[in-house]
Amino acid sequence: MRISVTVVPNAKVASVAKTGNASYKVKVNARAVEGRANERLVEILADYFSLPKSCVTIVGGLKGRSKTVDITPR
Numbered sequence: 001m002r003i004s005v006t007v008v009p010n011a012k013v014a015s016v017a018k019t020g021n022a023s024y025k026v027k028v029n030a031r032a033v034e035g036r037a038n039e040r041l042v043e044i045l046a047d048y049f050s051l052p053k054s055c056v057t058i059v060g061g062l063k064g065r066s067k068t069v070d071i072t073p074r
Contacts, residue, residue: 002068004067026045
């Protein structure tokens, strides 16, 4: 499944909100420095979908707030 994610870095509390059919807004409690926000995004989405981190891959938008993420089943 491919989803569109809007990331809000440096939030106080991590959270996931569904904003559309295949789009989500994710607040990440990590700064956007040296890929830390991307790593935390993968962890948050893996927890949200109850999957291991290896099933979540960022395929587009590594340096921006709008990202494309692939979620693969186990």
